[in-house]
Amino acid sequence: MALPAQDERTVPAVVLTGLDRGPLDEGLAGLHRLTEQHGYVVVVCSEATPEPVVRRLHTLRALLESDRVALFRPALPPLGVAVLARQLRQLASCDLSPGVLASAGRLLTHYIHAGAVLGSVARLDRVPVGLKAHARSWVPGSQFAVLAHPEPHVVRVGPETTLKGPEFGTWMLVAKGQSHSDDWIAGLGTRWGVHGLREAPLPAESPAWWGTGRLAEFCGYLADLSVLYQLVTSVRQTRCHWCGLDVIGDRCVFCRATAEAPAPPRALESRTPA
Incomplete structure (x- = not known):
């Protein structure tokens, strides 16, 4: 999903x-057209992307015989993948080299x-997921709050339950599916101290990733381009x-080879990824 x-x-974003x-x-x-137009292409997809699609991506990259196409499948739920892809799109407007x-x-x-x-x-x-949580899944009306990243954790939804949040200021993106949990997620955002809540459609791959269609997905993330740029350039x-x-x-994300010692400053690439 392209946000x-x-x-x-x-x-x-270019949606394949x-x-x-x-x-x-x-x-x-x-x-091939994308690679020639932009120089480098970063393909971001979820771990829930169907295997035939992933195999086709690898086949296309191999047929191109090019190290200018990177395939990136982060260990994030689909909404988190969409957020990460948008952050990379934000950074693509800056003076960063493709690698x-x-x-x-x-x-x-x-x-x-x-x-x-x-x-x-x-x-x-x-x-x-513990055995107790599995057993409670069969109780009608039960709901569970799950943090998949960065520290996996599962709790049963209740007035006092919460999940460990970030120790820095974030925004929260919410994708409402077949779940009536708006108030609890809004309360979680308050406890996390988010700057605000934004809404997005539920990604098509979310039910497959989470194992159920009865869900509402959320994601805390950094939205400010200057903060993202400072993080990347400080490493x-x-x-x-x-x-x-x-x-x-x-x-290297493009050719998968190991890197050498710290690189000296050099001219920036003239083309940026799609």
Whole structure:
């Protein structure tokens, strides 16, 4: 799901749809066109993305024989993935090289608090669930608040129950599904001290990720571009020994090779990812 732009500088998203249903050469031509137009492409998708789509993405990247396409599947629920993709779109308007921007996704993931209120945790397999919670899932009317990232935690929804929130100021994005938990999520936002609540549609992959359609997803995130930029630029950069891009961390997101020692300053790339 591509969220609306956060501000006027946010780079538009390109949504790759029907990759597993359309002809291979059509998808190949589309990805090649994007690469030639923008120089580098970062494909962000959820862990709940159907495997045929993921296989097609890997096939297209292999056929292009290019290290300018990065595939990134963060360990976040679908709404958190959508938020992270928008943060990268915000940063794409800044003077960051393609390698730094692509690897910034791994850094920014640590600052996202993502969870949901579920009507059942019986089929939830991405977050550890105790036997007691599983048993309570069969009680009519039960609801569970689940924090999937950064520290997985499950509690039964009640007036006094809460989840551990961020220790810094965030906004909260809420995607309402088939769950009547507006008041509890609003109260959680108050306890977290968020700057405000915003709403978004529920991502199509959310029911598959959470194991139920009776849910409302929420995500605490950093929205200010200056804060995001400061976070990314304050981290030490290294250089990929294979493709030569400056990156954050010990591995290049584009070619998957390990990085070298800290990179010296150099001219910024003239093209930014799509």
